[in-house]
Amino acid sequence: xxxxxxxxxxxxxxxxxxxxxxxxxxxxxxxxxxxxxxxxxxxxxxxxxxxxxxxxxxxxxxxxxxxxxxxxxxxxxxxxxxxxxxxxxxxxxxxxxxxxxxxxxxxxxxxxxxxxxxxxxxxxxxxxxxxxxxxxxxxxxxxxxxxxxxxxxxxxxxxxxxxxxxxxxxxxxxxxxxxxxxxxxxxxxxxxxxxxxxxxxxxxxxxxxxxxxxxxxxxxxxxxxxxxxxxxxxxxxxxxxxxxxxxxxxxxxxxxxxxxxxxxxxxxxxxxxxxxxxxxxxxxxxxxxxxxxxxxxxxxxxxxxxxxxxxxxxxxxxxxxxxxxxxxxxxxxxxxxxxxxxxxxxxxxxxx
Numbered sequence: 001x002x003x004x005x006x007x008x009x010x011x012x013x014x015x016x017x018x019x020x021x022x023x024x025x026x027x028x029x030x031x032x033x034x035x036x037x038x039x040x041x042x043x044x045x046x047x048x049x050x051x052x053x054x055x056x057x058x059x060x061x062x063x064x065x066x067x068x069x070x071x072x073x074x075x076x077x078x079x080x081x082x083x084x085x086x087x088x089x090x091x092x093x094x095x096x097x098x099x100x101x102x103x104x105x106x107x108x109x110x111x112x113x114x115x116x117x118x119x120x121x122x123x124x125x126x127x128x129x130x131x132x133x134x135x136x137x138x139x140x141x142x143x144x145x146x147x148x149x150x151x152x153x154x155x156x157x158x159x160x161x162x163x164x165x166x167x168x169x170x171x172x173x174x175x176x177x178x179x180x181x182x183x184x185x186x187x188x189x190x191x192x193x194x195x196x197x198x199x200x201x202x203x204x205x206x207x208x209x210x211x212x213x214x215x216x217x218x219x220x221x222x223x224x225x226x227x228x229x230x231x232x233x234x235x236x237x238x239x240x241x242x243x244x245x246x247x248x249x250x251x252x253x254x255x256x257x258x259x260x261x262x263x264x265x266x267x268x269x270x271x272x273x274x275x276x277x278x279x280x281x282x283x284x285x286x287x288x289x290x291x292x293x294x295x296x297x298x299x300x301x302x303x304x305x306x307x308x309x310x311x312x313x314x315x316x317x318x319x320x321x322x323x324x325x326x327x328x329x330x331x332x333x334x335x336x337x338x339x340x341x342x343x344x345x346x347x348x349x350x351x352x
Contacts (some may be wrong), residue, residue, distance in 0.1 A: 025271040032120040035127070038075075039119070040086030045081055057332040075124075086131055091119050103141070121148045129154055133161045142166045150227045159223075163195040167336035172324065189256075193325035194224055194301060201328045210264050211235075211248055225262075228255045247280050258294040259284050262301060269305035269323055271313040278319045301326045 045062075048054035059081055066076040090096065092112075100111040118141075119127070119170065126147055134140040147157050172190035198220040199213040211234060214221045222229060229251040236250040261284065263277055277298045284296040298321045310323050340345040 031123055035120045035122075035124060038084045038124060039088055039091065041058065041076075041081070042084030042086070043092070045085040046088050049085065064145060083128065087127060090131050090140065091115055093137070095249050096140060099137040099141055103138075106177070118144055119147065121152070125154050126152075126157060129157055129161070133158075134166075139166045142169070150277070156223060162329055162333075163197070163224075164333045164336045165191065167333070167340045168192055168195070168341055171336070172322075189226070190299070190322050190324060191224070191226075193327050195327050195330060196221070197328060197330050199328060205266065207248075207264050207266050210266055211298065214264075228253050229260065230254060232259075238280065238287065240287075242281075244348065245280065245283070250284075253297075256294065256297070257292070259289060259296040262296045265300060265302045267303055269300065269302040269310060269313075271309065273300055273302070274313055274317055274321060277321055281319050281321070295320060297322070299324060 028223050045054070047057075056078075056165045060078045063076055063078045063081055065329055066073060070076075076160075096115060097108060097111045100114055101108060104111070104114065106114060122144065130140055130143055130147075134143060143157065143161060146152065146160065146165070150156075152160065168191040169188050172188075172192040173318060197211075198217050201209060201213055205213075205289065218231070222231075230253075232250040232252055235246040238245045238247060247261055251260045251262070252258070253260050261277070261280055263273070263280070266271060277300055281296045281298045289296060294337065298319065300323045302323060302325055304327055307322055314321065314323070
């Protein structure tokens with residue numbers, strides 16, 4: 001390889017890329033066919049069982065028949081066939097189709113096609129994780145789309161579900177919808193609270209310990225806050241007048257095309273925190289932001305917060321500032337689900 005000319009190296013790399021692209025397309029095609037096969041098999045099993053033509057014994061006989069005729073095949077055991085049945089029932093169910101129709105304003109036929117397209121874009125192993133760990137259609141769709149857009153591994157998807165990413169993001173959406181700042185922050189941008197169980201922080205940790213632990217576990221931190229962030233530095237220096245100021249964690253968000261500043265607080269939210277955050281955002285917009293970029297966003301990560309205090313503090317705040325809690329241990333999913341259900345009930349009453 002060392003003796004290759006530059007021209008040959010370029011040609012060889014181009015050919016290698018063609019091979020790799022072809023392999024990827026073959027994998028995607030194979031995965032699509034496999035998922036569709038399981039869906040079709042699940043449809044037959046589901047309909048036969050529903051009509052009373054098949055029982056547990058017949059499903060076992062089917063598994064034995066497939067094993068006899070195609071001994072090299074795996075996944076078609078009795079348990080596997082029931083998983084395919086469940087898979088079909090989840091993605092063909094009225095609940096998930098209705099959710100797509102409502103959320104994306106699609107007709108029933110369009111919704112069915114959309115779900116079929118989505119489900120073929122992730123692996124069967126991902127689907128097994130989804131159908132075993134999600135309960136509601138909105139939750140399944142949330143993790144399905146997140147897996148596709150963020151290219152989550154099965155292990156990463158499992159952590160997202162275990163850390164109740166759906167419930168936390170939905171609760172965070174309510175904060176964004178009430179924000180009066182002059183910037184369009186998309187839904188699903190904020191989680192509240194954030195879960196940093198991977199930091200392994202001791203009791204009584206300082207803000208310096210907090211920041212250091214994030215830097216040491218940066219890959220997991222990025223996964224928790226979401227994709228699209230480009231790291232610009234910690235203790236990022238801002239010079240205003242004759243003084244130097246240092247921010248905690250500064251990012252650039254590629255999709256939003258703006259700077260995003262995370263400020264870390266190891267105590268509960270206090271209104272005065274906003275003053276300092278707004279000062280940093282003004283300095284970023286004046287001295288760091290480029291002309292084509294949008295207004296900077298600030299996120300205060302606090303150990304806790306009083307919702308009413310936050311509401312009052314943000315009422316006249318004109319900067320795009322968000323306040324979220326963080327936890328260093330996983331929260332019981334039931335607690336967050338209850339909190340989300342309470343919020344939905346309140347919003348429904350307000351609409352009435």
